[in-house]
Amino acid sequence: MLQQLKFNGDVVVVTGAGSGIGRSTAEALAELGATVVLVARTLSKLEEVKASIEKSGGKAEVFVADVSKEADVKALRAFVDEKWGRCKAIVNNAGNNFVSLVTDLSTQKWDELIAVDLNSVFYMCREFIPLLLKEKNPSILNVASTFGHIGHPKMPVYCAAKGGVISFTRQLAVDYGTQGLRVNSICPGPTLSPRVKGYFDTGRTDPTETLSKVMLGRFAQCDEIGNVAAFLVSDAASYVHGASILVDGGQTIN
Numbered sequence: 001m002l003q004q005l006k007f008n009g010d011v012v013v014v015t016g017a018g019s020g021i022g023r024s025t026a027e028a029l030a031e032l033g034a035t036v037v038l039v040a041r042t043l044s045k046l047e048e049v050k051a052s053i054e055k056s057g058g059k060a061e062v063f064v065a066d067v068s069k070e071a072d073v074k075a076l077r078a079f080v081d082e083k084w085g086r087c088k089a090i091v092n093n094a095g096n097n098f099v100s101l102v103t104d105l106s107t108q109k110w111d112e113l114i115a116v117d118l119n120s121v122f123y124m125c126r127e128f129i130p131l132l133l134k135e136k137n138p139s140i141l142n143v144a145s146t147f148g149h150i151g152h153p154k155m156p157v158y159c160a161a162k163g164g165v166i167s168f169t170r171q172l173a174v175d176y177g178t179q180g181l182r183v184n185s186i187c188p189g190p191t192l193s194p195r196v197k198g199y200f201d202t203g204r205t206d207p208t209e210t211l212s213k214v215m216l217g218r219f220a221q222c223d224e225i226g227n228v229a230a231f232l233v234s235d236a237a238s239y240v241h242g243a244s245i246l247v248d249g250g251q252t253i254n
């Protein structure tokens with residue numbers, strides 16, 4: 001199994017790799033020998049992650065892109081194609097949340113969130129699938145959320161987008177499985193990323209209310225999600241296909 005977990009220099013693209021779950025996923029992949037393409041909007045954050053990976057003996061490249069923009073995703077794909085001409089896997093992790101009742105939600109905010117949480121996954125998959133199909137045992141991992149499976153107070157756009165990611169993932173699995181491309185989604189439960197910490201610090205969401213639903217009684221650390229994400233795109237998960245993997249400390253079982 002250890003051999004199947006190794007990437008031996010294979011190129012893996014991780015979006016939203018500047019912090020949180022994306023950063024942890026990128027670090028886990030680099031530890032397993034992947035050449036990781038770190039993608040986010042802020043160069044300084046990406047450079048920090050790259051330096052940390054290289055300090056541990058791993059390989060990484062940075063690419064600045066707003067993945068909610070089609071042109072940026074096309075430029076990313078061109079960069080990967082020109083530099084390596086191959087890509088083993090993509091992890092579509094970039095995302096955001098907005099807390100509001102639907103009656104208080106502007107069309108602009110709806111469009112903005114759908115663009116980053118759902119459209120970005122569409123752009124990434126459409127642009128990268130031709131490149132992935134040239135690879136042996138390629139895979140796509142889309143980062144959805146438990147809130148794609150269950151409801152949560154005041155999260156109409158986030159829940160809709162993540163439900164869309166799960167459904168879109170399943171559909172791609174139907175269309176591309178016979179060509180050897182594995183496509184899965186991962187659904188983290190509440191995870192202490194910088195963004196989520198910020199929600200608690202500013203009182204936007206109540207941690208005790210969230211935790212009361214989590215059977216392990218605690219939040220995930222980002223690496224507890226990143227480790228599973230790295231496994232899912234590796235050859236060690238070769239029969240996991242079209243799945244929506246809950247990594248939620250038991251949030252959805254109660």
Ligand SMILES: NC(=O)c1ccc[n+]([C@@H]2O[C@H](COP(=O)([O-])OP(=O)(O)OC[C@H]3O[C@@H](n4cnc5c(N)ncnc54)[C@H](O)[C@@H]3O)[C@@H](O)[C@H]2O)c1
Nearest residue numbers: 016018019020021040066067094095145188190191193195
């Ligand atoms: N933290 C949680 O509790 C939790 C739970 C379930 C799902 N998720 C999902 O996990 C993913 C990562 O979340 P996180 O909590 O680590 O967030 P985070 O804010 O800590 O990290 C997200 C990263 O994505 C980047 N990003 C955001 N919009 C982008 C864009 N348009 N283009 C490029 N990069 C962009 C950010 O700059 C950041 O580097 C998201 O898709 C989120 O919905 C998180």
